[in-house]
Amino acid sequence: MSTERSSVRAALGRAASRGLTGLEQLIGGFGTAVVALLLLMVIVVTAVASLAGVGLLAVPVVARTVRSLANRERHRLARYDVDLPELDPPTRGVRGALADLSLRRELGWIAVHATLGFLIGLIGVLLPLFALRDLTFFLWWWIGPETPSTTSIGIGHVDSPFEALWATLLGVGWVALIIGVVPNIARVQSWPARKLLVPDPSVDLSMRVAELTSTRAAALDAHAVELRRIERALHDGSQNRLVAVNVLLGAARRALTRNPDEAEAILARAQDAAETALAELRAVARSILPPVLADRGLAGALTGLASASAVPCEAEIDVSGRCAASVEATAYFVVAEALTNVAKHSGAQQARVTAALRGGKLLVEITDDGHGGANAENGSGLDGIRRRIEAYDGVLRLDSPKGGPTILAVELPCGS
Structure with a gap:
C-alpha cells in the first residue's frame, strides 16, 4: 500500500513539474510574442515605406533585429530540449537581407508568433492569476462578504459561504488545467518555431560542409602532430639507444683480441642499452594504442x-x-x-x-x-x-x- 502511495505521489510530482515547466514556457513565449508584435508593426511600416524607396534604408537594421529576436527564441526553446541552432547576422545591405532564405522563414515566424503565439501566451499569463484568485476566493470573500463578488471568469454573484467554497473548487480546476493541459498548449505555441526557425536546407548543407572541412583539417593536423610525436620519441630515444648499442658492439669486437675481460664489460653495457631501447619502443607502441x-x-x-x-x-x-x-x-x-x-x-x-x-x-x-x-x-x-x-x-x-x-x-x- 505504501509503495502504491509513493508511486502516486511521484506521478503527481512529475505531472506538477511538467505543468510548471509548460507554464514557464508559455509565459516566456508571451514575452517574445509581445516583442514580435511590435516588430511586426515595424516590418509593415518599413515594407510600405520601401515602396516609395524611403524604407530601403531601414531594411538591413530590421533584418538584423528579426535575426536577433529569432536567435533569442532559439536560445529560449533550447532550455526545453528544442534544438534550433542559432544563425549568424544576415549579410549587410538590402540585397543580402532579401536573399537570405532563413530570414524569410523568420519573417513567417514573426507573423505567426506575434498573433497565435501572443494569444496562446496570454493563456499562460492568465491561468495562474485565475488559479490564485479562485483558490483564495473564500478568504477574501470572508473578509468582505458584503461586497458583491464574482469568480475569476465572472460567473454569478457569490452571496454565501457555500457558494464561496464552490468558487474555491473552481481554483482547483484551474490548477488541474495547468498540470494536465498547459504542457500541450506550450508545444502548440512552440510549433511555428520548430517548423520555421530551423535553418534553410541549403544553408544547413553549406554549414555542414564547412564544419566537415574544418574537422577534416583538424583530423589531418592531429594526425601530423601524432606522427611528429612518434618520430621524436623514436629519434630522441630508441634511435640513440640503438646507436649506442652499435658503438658498444664495435668496441667489444675490437676489445676481444686485446682484452677479453674489457669486452665482456662492454657487452654488458650494450645489453643494458638494448633492453632500455626495447622498453622505449614498447612505450612508443603503447602510446599509439594503449593495450x-x-x-x-x-x-x-x-x-x-x-x-x-x-x-x-x-x-x-x-x-x-x-x-x-x-x-x-x-x-x-x-x-x-x-x-x-x-x-x-x-x-x-x-x-x-x-x-x-x-x-x-x-x-x-x-x-x-x-x-x-x-x-x-x-x-x-x-x-x-x-x-x-x-x-x-x-x-x-x-x-x-x-x-x-x-x-x-x-x-x-x-x-x-
Missing part, C-alpha cells in the same frame, strides 16, 4: 588512470558498451593529458573523472579543485586536445574561472 584498452576496456583503463594520478582522483565510470577503438583511445589520451595538466599546473588537492554513454555519445568530464585559469587558446596543451576531439566531430567545453574549480567536458560520437 590496456583491449585488456580491460575503457572503464578499466580510465579507472587505472585515476588511481595512478599524482593528485588524488575519484572515478565514476558508467560505460557498459564499447565504442570505436579510435574513440576510446582519444578518450583515454584526453583523460591522461588532463590529469597530467592537473598535477603540473592546477595546484589541486582533489580531482574527479566521470564517463558515461548517453544517446550514442561518450561523455567524459574531468574536474579539479585547483586555482583555475586554464584556457584552450592556440599553442596550449588543451588546444591540442581540442583539435584531436574535433577530428571526431566531438565537442570540448572548458569552464575554468579564476579561483577554480576547473571542469573539462568532452563529448565524442560513439561510432562503431
